[in-house]
Amino acid sequence: MASNDNGISKTKSPSRYMLGGLIRHPLSITLATILTVVSILLVTIPTVIVGLAVDELEVGGLSTQFVNYVWLIVGLGLLYMAMYFVVGYIWAVVTLSWERDARQDFFEDLQDYSMTFHDEVDSKRLLSVAMQDISWVRFSLNPALRNILGGFASIIITGVLLSIIDQTPGLIVLFVIPFINVPVGIFTSIILVGTPIYLLYAYKYANAVEPVRRQRSEVMENLTSRTQGVFQGIEVVRAFGKEEHEQAKFGEVSKQYEKRVAREGQLAAFYLPALILTAMTTIAFFYGGYSVWTGIITKGTLIQILGLLVALEMLNFQLPHMLLMMRGGFVNAQRIVDILSWKEPMIEPEEEVAEINWLGDIEFNHISFKYNTTNGNNDHYALKDLNIKIPGGYRVALIGGPGGGKSTVLKMLLRLYDPTEGEVRIGDVNLRDVRTSTVRDNVGLVEQDIFLFRMTVHDNIAFGRPDATREQVEEAAKRAQAHEFIVELEDGYDAMIGERGMTLSGGQRQRLAIARALIQDPKILLLDDSVSAVDAQTEFLMRKALDEVMVGRTSITVTQRLRTLIESDLVIMLDKGRLIDAGCHDDLLRESELYRRIFERLPGAKALLAGVAIKGGAQ
């Protein structure tokens, strides 16, 4: 994924990420593991007891001993229930709190990454990783890992019990474990040889799911993002009568998805390890049967052996599924780690410059800037060798064509990005030496396409200062000329704003955004005011608002308003990232050919110039 080589990152391996939660609670997990082993023992022992009971039956009939055996089974069942519940409880606490913390950490990491990251990575993808992938990793721990551990415990316990049976005199001894002198017989060997083979194939089986699962996730992502794209732009689809076209396109993608899903489902068929278990049971059946026939072991013992192995077969119900889940979880963990190992190019200074004069001069020192793009190699400069000095306290207007780099300049000043080359200096301090949070405390922005949160009007205005009182919020709203329309809303300041501020008009949204910037009382105010979809009345109010708020700060306004140009102390013209000209309106009008051409296109300028000419000529 990400391509920055000169940043910092917090890389982790996927398995470490996955097991992170368990490692954090070593005691609980150890306890849970011990309890798991014990409780599996509690459900396995009854098979042995059944064998003993059968032998007892043949010897002593319905004796008290037999009845005791029966009660023992019941008792063990109860004990198991209690104990296994505790196991479940511990796992629930540990894994769910892991999930919660993982999601929280993931979210916080996303927030901390600079805008460069958010430019590169699709937010829909981030959302699905935050929700689904993290959940799937948790599934891979609980229930998957939990059940797999249980399965292992069953196998080991069965092995131990079989090796006890193997001690029966008369049975073939294959070899004796040195030092401890434990003879190993056929039944133990079945487990000793069978289990590794079983596990080997189980592992292979689970591994096969990896590429399939990965592809499936990717196709699903593609499908989701296409679908969402079409539904978001449904008006465009309609307007061009493209419904059928989109339906056909979707048909293709969903067929691809179908293939992947089928493929993954088919992996679960022909679970080879099941046959291995069958082979194990068969051998035990054969040798056990033979031994009973020859009278070396009792019927009860044979029942024990077969019972144990048949119980093991029940693992086939669960284990394959759980193995896939765990292996799949690893893929998901990989995806998460991929995102978390993004290298952050924006580095906060170790030590911050103490005194910064925010009202000092703003200097762009040979700034060049490239946005990072998804595919990495971008040689398109959004800003190229920009060199300009803005005296403190000035009102600056920024003009230029689409994609000229105006919004980019504003983002640089907020330190949302660091320049690729050159430096931004404010009050003779390099912005790189100032923490982003300090920069953003002192620089306020009203962005081009206003984003409002689904909160109340009050909370939206107080966004930058959550502790602001209602009076302060109202004060800011008044200065931004927003108070009047707010009090007319149904719930006034407590009105909830719909998704993306849908229920407010462009001008209203912009005035809320101005209030939001004002309440912070920034020393440098940035206004990306280049949307002109407001009516004359609103425009008038907005002008009033802006006049009001620019006093006593350095302000930079991206604008299309003639009047702003005339009133500015400095006009900066950008085109395709390059500085074309700069100066005050009068000077530019006199000296810059290009400025005149732009100026004359502004609404009203023709009439204005014409008037001047006539007037001059008439005198």
Next chain:
Amino acid sequence: MGMRHGPRGMFGGKDKRSRPIRVLLGRMFGYLGRFKRIVTIGAILSLVATIVSVFDPLILSIGIDLVADGNSTFNTLLMLIGLYILIKVTAWILFGVNTWILAGAQAGFVQNVQEDVYNHLVEADLSYHKSEQSGNVTSRVTTDAVSLGTGVQVIISFSSQILMIISSFLLLWFAAPALALTSLVVIPGVAFVAVLFGTVGQRIMLASQRAAGKVSGQIAENLSGIHIAKAFNREKELAEEMLELNQQSYKHGFRFMILMSAMQPLVRSIGQFATAAVLFVAGALAVGTLPVLTIGQVFLGVILVGRFMWPLLMVVMSFAQVQASMAAMDRVSDVLESTPSIADSELAISLAEESDGISFEDVTFSYVKDTPVLKNVDFSIAPGEMVAVVGHTGAGKTTLAALVNRFYDPDSGRILIGTQDLRETTLDSLHNTVSLIPQEPYLFDDTIFENIRYGRPGASDEEIIELCKIIGANEFIEVLAEGYETIIFESGKNLSAGQRQMITIARTMLADPKILILDEATSRLDAYSESLVQDAQEKLFANRTTIVIAHRLTTIANASRVFVFDHGDLIEEGTHEELLALNGTFKSLYDTYYAHQGFEELTEEAAETAKEVVKDDTKDAVPAGPGMMGGHGGMGGMGGLGGMMGMGGPPDPEKMKEMIKNMSPEQRKQMLAHKDMLPPPIRELLEKLESGEES
């Protein structure tokens, strides 16, 4: 069909099902019915496999009895073992084949549902899409369809588990009826577990889904507003809010998990009690003078009871899953059962070639009942006419555009193109004729080429580039790293706002519609780029029916008539001059507009400067060059009276006439070129003079 619900998160869902389970299952099987052959084969295979696999404990139990009796031969043992292997392998193969083909059917099922739902949604009413977050709509196609797929899988395995339980029971019944009856002791326990899950379990599950939905909604919102969070240093507070939601979700998830974790020990210990019971009964029957059971049968009883337990556990565990997928089926059914109110009627015919011009006949429209957005609107636009629509925010301008596109139907009245009522024409032909540039530029995640080509699929690359050159978009597209092949990302995150708008303009212009509607189509462009677009429009769309909606009066300068809307009423209508003379709303819009452009505050000094500049320009009027703003040359020498409008009180008519008469013909011509900037009386005068001289 009620398709309006409040906003929800990604996993959101309504809590109550509105359809009985029978209907939902019926629909599910309806889909499965499309895979009749496969499903039938699967069912048969699964039946056979289950029956075969039930016999293996029987073999073991017979084996135990045989070897114990001592009167069997080694060969019988071998034979039994052979049989055992045969049964096991056959069952394994049968189950494998079954899983294999059903996996295909299940995936096909999901695909079928997805496609159906998607196709419905693409055609669903716009009001539905507007009332839901796009993420929610998408989850009908993704999350819900997948959940249905899981549901099908569960139901299939459910039936094979049930089959397993029944056949195990039958086997036990034939081997030892008493044991079979004893095994029924598990029923109360299992019933208890099932009820627990059906009631409490479901409630907990829903609550936990809702909590997760909130988390997801919050993450989505915070990600799209990340730049604002950063700009205002609010990351910490947002993280805290997140923590709270996460904690809620944890709490509910925990309850659900505890319930799930309780299941396994519950069911397994119930199984263990059953083992004990069977052992006891079997023991009692196997001893004594007249043993009814052999030891092998005791074994069989114990094994078979143990065998019940896993399928039972699975069945009970899948309850929650089935519930969830029924809920998904319910939501999906909402979509499938809704019939869009806007669709081709049976009598719909294509829009005729000669149909042109737009008429509204007494049109009233409301989004929400009883709050009309357009009231009794009545107008007609002649073929080839360009009309501007102005008015304050909320006046209903965008709605008007939507109605012409038939995104909605009017509550009353008719909308006609030519003489054809929109409701009696096919949507396809309508959308081929009418094209809209919407207020919010929307782009798809594809290359710039493809986005523009969306307007006309057959267009060649050259045509697209040519068009972009005309509207001035080529300049900035060319310099992007990948030029026209640049992939647009998240509906245009990697482009500037103006660039996005330019591309939407190119897209519509490429479509070359007969009727063009521009809804604030150039609001994000600077004046220079806008003028380029206007020139292109003049060139490419001369004499086509056009509606221009704009606040910026320069945008509408070329319109022959202006409609002024106010709160849904068409209050003024006429040429610029007529409306200005009317001294009504348009006049005041006009005045406010120019008042705020700033020249009333122009200082004497600035005026002087400008004057000089203008004079200079006359001398060296530069031809449009290749430079960045390769403008349209100077406007030097242009004489005019417009300045007087800005410079103070009402112009003195006598003085005006004087001035105009003193002008050279060239000056007058140039003034006329900008006549829309002039007050009507002066314009008229000019025109009169001009025509007088020519004749």
